[in-house]
Every structure is written in C-alpha cells, then in structure tokens.
Amino acid sequence: MIDWNVAVQAGTRLVRPGPQVSQAEAREVVTELRELSRLAHGHVREFTGMASEVDPAPATIVDRPGWIRANVDGFRVVLEPLMEQMSERRGTGGLGGLGGAGNVVVQAVGSRVTGMQVGAILAYMASRVLGQYELFLPPDPSGRAPTGRLTLVAPNIVHVEQELGVESRDFRLWVCLHEETHRAQFTGVPWLREYVQDQMTKFLLASDLDPGVMLDRIRDAAEAVADAVRGGDANLIDAIQSPEQREILDRLTAVMTLVEGHGDYVMDAVGPEVVPSVQQIRSRFQGRRDGGSRLDKTIRRLLGIDLKMKQYAEGSRFVRRVVAETGMSGFNKVWQSPESLPTHDEIKEPALWIARVVGPQAIDVAPPEANEA
Numbered sequence: 001m002i003d004w005n006v007a008v009q010a011g012t013r014l015v016r017p018g019p020q021v022s023q024a025e026a027r028e029v030v031t032e033l034r035e036l037s038r039l040a041h042g043h044v045r046e047f048t049g050m051a052s053e054v055d056p057a058p059a060t061i062v063d064r065p066g067w068i069r070a071n072v073d074g075f076r077v078v079l080e081p082l083m084e085q086m087s088e089r090r091g092t093g094g095l096g097g098l099g100g101a102g103n104v105v106v107q108a109v110g111s112r113v114t115g116m117q118v119g120a121i122l123a124y125m126a127s128r129v130l131g132q133y134e135l136f137l138p139p140d141p142s143g144r145a146p147t148g149r150l151t152l153v154a155p156n157i158v159h160v161e162q163e164l165g166v167e168s169r170d171f172r173l174w175v176c177l178h179e180e181t182h183r184a185q186f187t188g189v190p191w192l193r194e195y196v197q198d199q200m201t202k203f204l205l206a207s208d209l210d211p212g213v214m215l216d217r218i219r220d221a222a223e224a225v226a227d228a229v230r231g232g233d234a235n236l237i238d239a240i241q242s243p244e245q246r247e248i249l250d251r252l253t254a255v256m257t258l259v260e261g262h263g264d265y266v267m268d269a270v271g272p273e274v275v276p277s278v279q280q281i282r283s284r285f286q287g288r289r290d291g292g293s294r295l296d297k298t299i300r301r302l303l304g305i306d307l308k309m310k311q312y313a314e315g316s317r318f319v320r321r322v323v324a325e326t327g328m329s330g331f332n333k334v335w336q337s338p339e340s341l342p343t344h345d346e347i348k349e350p351a352l353w354i355a356r357v358v359g360p361q362a363i364d365v366a367p368p369e370a371n372e373a
Contacts, residue, residue: 001083003115004072010119011068015126018064018155019162029154030061033172037150040176043270044184049328050335052184059150059176064126067153070134071122077136078197082204130156130175133182135193148193150183152176164284170277177267177275185259189335192255199252206244254344258334261315261347265323268316314347321350322358330358 021029037059045052062070131152140146152175161171186193272278322331334340334357346353 001111001114002075002079002118003111004076006112006115007075007118007122008069008072010116011072011122011126012065012119014120014123015064015068016123018127019159021158026154029158032169033061033152033154033157033176034058036169036173037152037176037180040173040180041183043274044177044180044266047266047270047328048181048184049332050184050188052188056183056187057149059131059152059179061152061154063155064153067126067129067151068119068122070151072118073138074134074136075118077138078200079204082201126153127156127159129153130160131179133179133186135186135196148183148186150179152179160285160288164281164288166281166284167277170275171281174267174275174278174281177270178263181263181266182259185262185335191338192259192335195338196252196255199248199255203245203248203252206248250344254347255341257315257344257347258318258342259315260312261317262319264312264316265319318342318347318350318353322354325350326354326358330354333357 041052041056044050060070131150134149134151137146137149157172157175158168161168164171268278268282275281319331322334334342334353336357340357342350342353346356
C-alpha cells in the first residue's frame with residue numbers, strides 16, 4: 001500500500017534546509033542537547049515522582065532528513081503487519097477484469113503515489129518538530145525490539161530559538177524537559193505503550209474496505225480540504241473515519257491529550273531556577289504556535305496539527321487543576337491503569353476525574369506538594 005523507499009526519497013528531497021551553521025557550531029549544539037537531556041531527565045524524575053529509567057540512553061540528535069527516515073522506520077514497524085491483515089481481509093478477488101499482472105501494476109503505482117504523499121507530509125512536519133519519544137522502532141542487530149528512543153531535531157531547535165530571540169541554553173533545556181517527560185511516561189508506566197499501540201491497531205483495522213464506503217470517505221475528504229481553505233475547522237482525519245474509528249480515536253485522543261498536556265505542564269512548572277527565562281520563552285513560543293501564514297494555517301487544520309495544539313492547552317489545564325487540588329501524588333493516580341485515564345469529558349472538567357479516581361476526600365485535604373506548581 002505504501003512504498004516506504006519513495007516516502008523517504010520524496011520527504012528528504014522536499015524538506016527545507018535548516019539554519020546555516022558551521023560544523024563546529026553543529027557539534028556544539030549536539031553536545032549541549034545531549035547534556036541538557038540528561039539534566040532534564042533528573043529534574044523530571046524528581047518533580048513528577050514517576051519511576052522512570054534511572055540511567056536512560058542518551059538522546060538521539062538528528063537533522064530533518066534523519067527525522068524523516070526515523071519516522072518512516074516507525075511507520076513500517078506499526079503499519080506493515082496491519083496492512084497484511086487488511087489485505088487478507090480484503091481477499092483475493094482482484095480489481096475488475098484485471099489479471100494478476102494487472103493487479104501488480106496497479107498496486108505498484110498506487111503504493112508509489114501513496115509513498116510520495118507520505119513523504120510530502122513528513123517533509124512539512126520535519127521542519128516543525130522539535131523532538132519526540134519514538135515508541136515504535138525496528139529491531140536492533142540482535143533482533144530485539146527497542147522499548148523507545150528520545151529524539152531531538154537539532155536544526156529545528158536552533159531555528160526556533162533564533163526566531164524567538166530567546167536564550168539558547170534555556171530554550172534547549174525547556175524543550176528537553178517536555179521530551180524527557182514523555183520518556184518518563186512511557187518508561188515509568190509499564191502498560192502505557194502497549195495501550196497506545198493497541199488503540200492504534202484497533203483504529204486501523206476498523207477501516208471500511210467496501211469500495212462504496214471508501215468513495216464516500218474520499219468525497220468527505222475533498223469537502224474537508226475545501227472547508228479548510230475557506231478557514232473552517234474540518235480536517236482530513238475526521239473526514240475519513242468510520243463510526244467505529246471515531247469511538248477509538250476519542251480514547252486515543254484523550255490519552256494523547258493527557259501525555260502532551262503533562263509534558264507542557266512539567267516544562268513550565270519545574271521552575272525559574274532551572275529555566276530562568278521560562279515565562280518569556282512560553283509567551284513567545286505560544287505566539288509562534290498561534291501565528292503563521294494563511295497557507296500554513298490551512299495545512300495545519302488539514303493535518304490535524306491545530307488539534308494537537310488544542311491538546312497541549314486542554315491537557316495542561318487538566319494537569320494543573322488536578323495537581324492544585326490533589327497534589328502530584330493524587331495526579332499520578334492517572335497512571336494506575338487504562339481505567340484510570342481521563343475521558344474527554346473529564347479532561348474538560350477535571351473534578352469529574354478527581355471524584356471518580358482520586359476520591360472526594362482528596363479535594364478537601366490536598367497534600368503539601370499541591371502548591372509546587
């Protein structure tokens with residue numbers, strides 16, 4: 001269904017070059033990011049109280065093409081087994097009057113087109129992403145599947161700090177705090193990675209394969225593009241979902257809102273003694289998130305990036321409110337099990353989650369650490 005080599009080739013060809021720095025400056029950035037990542041890990045572990053890795057692997061520092069290649073590797077790990085299952089479910093009925101050779105040709109052309117589309121999307125994203133915790137990695141040389149990897153995109157971090165005019169060390173540490181929070185979540189909560197992967201698998205396998213239904217989805221997608229160009233709120237993700245997928249995506253979106261909001265909360269709440277210019281950085285960074293050209297805003301709506309920005313804000317408000325009322329130990333009950341995760345409604349109204357998971361007494365008598373943030 002997707003020619004991954006074409007995706008890499010298209011993405012690396014289309015991606016814009018990063019800021020121009022000398023080799024010595026580039027090496028200095030890489031060295032500092034690795035050091036700040038280790039420093040951030042200690043701050044996150046102490047502040048959150050999560051039982052994350054004690055001595056994690058150093059952060060992997062990549063450029064924009066490196067980020068594209070890493071994400072294609074991750075897509076292959078997740079999607080290829082699912083595509084095989086979907087092909088088996090679809091059967092071997094063929095495409096109309098085409099014989100076996102015709103099917104091969106059509107599939108090859110289709111996979112290349114899809115590969116180019118994936119590459120174009122990754123090229124756009126590769127100039128925006130500052131870092132990520134990669135959950136899905138190909139097996140290492142011994143054949144074992146790594147549990148995860150923290151990746152920082154050096155040219156994007158340098159580009160944004162220059163654009164915002166902020167102190168570089170503070171900004172780099174601030175970014176590391178967010179990404180190290182994700183590492184703490186997925187290494188300190190044993191079931192979280194499997195839960196996310198399970199929801200993703202269910203989402204993809206819930207696709208409608210009936211040609212008539214797929215045609216309707218394509219029409220909906222075309223209408224979403226037109227609406228986004230006009231400035232509406234439609235996006236491609238909503239347009240192509242089946243009803244079952246919407247239910248699954250609600251659960252997946254809720255957990256991702258939580259983890260992204262938690263990351264945003266921690267990066268700001270660790271304190272000015274760690275990142276002295278944190279308030280200035282947050283103010284200018286938020287202005288950058290809200291800005292952009294009309295074309296950029298249209299693309300962001302179509303790809304669901306604006307939805308992700310909303311997740312940061314909603315999730316951060318949820319964490320802030322719960323910590324204020326129940327302390328960090330009360331908030332950390334969110335990691336007990338999949339059943340303790342907040343729903344969409346609970347993220348919007350944290351008191352519902354507190355009453356269901358923490359209990360009413362925790363609201364009346366908050367632990368001392370409630371005032372940390």
